[in-house]
Amino acid sequence: MKMSITLHVGRGEHRGPLTVFPIWRQHSDGPEVTLAVASDLRIGELAEPSVPHLQVTATGRHPVLLLDGDLLVGGLQDRVAFGSRLLAAGRPTIIDVRCVEQERWHGSANHELAGRASSLVRGNSDQQEVWRRVDVERARRHRIPDVRGLELMPGQSGVMIGIGGRPMLIELFATNAMLSAAWPRILAAAAAEAAGRPGKPTAGWRARQFVAVVDNMRITHSPEEAQTGLNAVSGPFELRGIADGDRLLHASVINREAWAA
Numbered sequence: 001m002k003m004s005i006t007l008h009v010g011r012g013e014h015r016g017p018l019t020v021f022p023i024w025r026q027h028s029d030g031p032e033v034t035l036a037v038a039s040d041l042r043i044g045e046l047a048e049p050s051v052p053h054l055q056v057t058a059t060g061r062h063p064v065l066l067l068d069g070d071l072l073v074g075g076l077q078d079r080v081a082f083g084s085r086l087l088a089a090g091r092p093t094i095i096d097v098r099c100v101e102q103e104r105w106h107g108s109a110n111h112e113l114a115g116r117a118s119s120l121v122r123g124n125s126d127q128q129e130v131w132r133r134v135d136v137e138r139a140r141r142h143r144i145p146d147v148r149g150l151e152l153m154p155g156q157s158g159v160m161i162g163i164g165g166r167p168m169l170i171e172l173f174a175t176n177a178m179l180s181a182a183w184p185r186i187l188a189a190a191a192a193e194a195a196g197r198p199g200k201p202t203a204g205w206r207a208r209q210f211v212a213v214v215d216n217m218r219i220t221h222s223p224e225e226a227q228t229g230l231n232a233v234s235g236p237f238e239l240r241g242i243a244d245g246d247r248l249l250h251a252s253v254i255n256r257e258a259w260a261a
Contacts, residue, residue, distance in 0.1 A: 005172065005219075005248065007211045009160060010153065012204060016145040017197035018190060021207045023158030025172060033174060033249055035181040036064040036087070036113060043111035045075050046094070051127070054079060054097050054111065058087040066095065066113075067182065068240055068252055069122040069189065074111040077101045080122055080130075083229065084242040084250045098122075098130045116185035118193035119161075119169040123238070123254045140196030147187040152180055160210060161190045162202025167210040168193070170253040172241070178250070213237050214253050 010022040034040075041064070042057045054072060058064045063086055070081045079097035087093055100121060121133050157179050158172040171186055173179040217232040217239055230241035230251060241251025 005214060005217070005251070007158065007170075007172075007215060009204075009207050009211050010156075012160075012162065012202060012207060013150060014201040015147055015150070015191075016194065016199045017164045018145045018147070018194040019162035019202035019207075020147075020150055020187075020190070021160040021162065021202075021204075022153045022156045023160055023170065023172065023211075024155055025158055033065050033086070033178065033244070034062065035178055036066045036070065037181075038113045040064045041066070041087075041113055043072050043075075043113070044109045049076055051077070051099050052082075052097060053094050055092050056085075056087060056095050057092045058089050061089055063088050065178070065242070065249055067116065067185075067250060069117045069119075070113055070185070071100070071115045071117055072097065072111040073114045074108060076107050076109075077104045079111070080117040082122065082125060083240060086242060086244065086249065098125070098127055100130065100134050102131045102134075116182075116189040118189045119252070119254045120193050123256060137192055137195070141192065144191045144195040147191045150187060152176065152183060159186060160207050161186075161193075162207065163190070163194045164197035165200035165202055165206075166255065166257075167202055167206050168255050170210065170214060170251075172248065172251045172253075174247060174249050210237075210253075210255065214239070217253075 006026045008024045012019040012021040066085045068084045072079045077099050078101035080100050082096040157176050161169040217234050219230050219232040222229040228243040232239040236257035239253045242249050
C-alpha cells in the first residue's frame with residue numbers, strides 16, 4: 001500500500017533545546033474520531049497478568065483512539081501503549097504494551113490513562129532497552145524546558161519536534177481537533193525528552209528534509225478487523241500509525257538517529 005501523506009511545515013518556535021514546527025497535511029474527510037481520555041476507558045491486567053499486554057475497553061457509545069505512547073498507570077506496573085489502536089465501543093481489546101516501571105509488580109488490577117511517553121521511550125520494542133531509556137530521562141527531569149504558550153495554528157493537524165538541533169519526531173492526525181486533544185500530552189512528552197539536551201534550535205531546512213523523507217516513504221499495511229496498522233522505515237526514520245480504510249487517523253515518525261546526538 002502506498003498512502004499519500006503530503007505535508008507542509010511552518011516556522012518553528014524555540015524553547016531552549018526544543019523546537020516545535022506546525023505541520024499541515026492534505027487529508028480525506030470522514031467521520032469524527034475522538035482520542036481516548038481517562039473517562040472513556042476501562043484498563044486492566046489480563047486474567048493471567050502479562051507484562052507486554054493489557055486489556056482495554058472503550059466504555060462510551062463511540063469508538064475511541066488510543067495513541068501509540070499513551071501512558072497507562074496503575075495495575076501491577078505502569079505501561080506504555082505500543083502502537084495506536086481504534087477501540088470499538090464496549091468490546092474488550094488486548095493491546096501491546098511495554099513496562100515503564102521496572103521496580104514494581106504488585107497493586108490493583110486497574111490502570112488509568114495519564115499522559116504520554118516520549119519518542120525515546122516508545123521508540124524501541126525491547127523491554128530491557130525501554131527500561132534503560134526511562135532511567136536516562138529520569139536523570140534529566142530537573143532541566144525540563146518551559147512549553148507554556150505554545151499553541152496550535154488554524155488548520156494544523158500535525159507537529160514536528162526538534163531537539164538539540166535535530167528533527168526528532170513527527171506526529172500526524174486526521175484532523176485539527178484530534179491534534180488539539182493530544183496537544184498537552186505531546187508537549188509534556190517532548191519537554192521531558194528535551195531535558196538536559198544541548199540548547200541548540202533545530203533549523204527549518206532540517207525540518208523540511210525530514211518532511212521530504214516522510215513524503216516519499218513506502219507505507220505497508222497490516223489489516224486488523226476494521227482498522228489498518230501502518231508501518232514504514234527509511235534509514236533511521238520509522239513510521240508507525242493507524243488508518244480507517246484509506247484515511248490516516250494517526251501516525252508517528254521517529255528519527256532514531258537523533259538519540260545519538
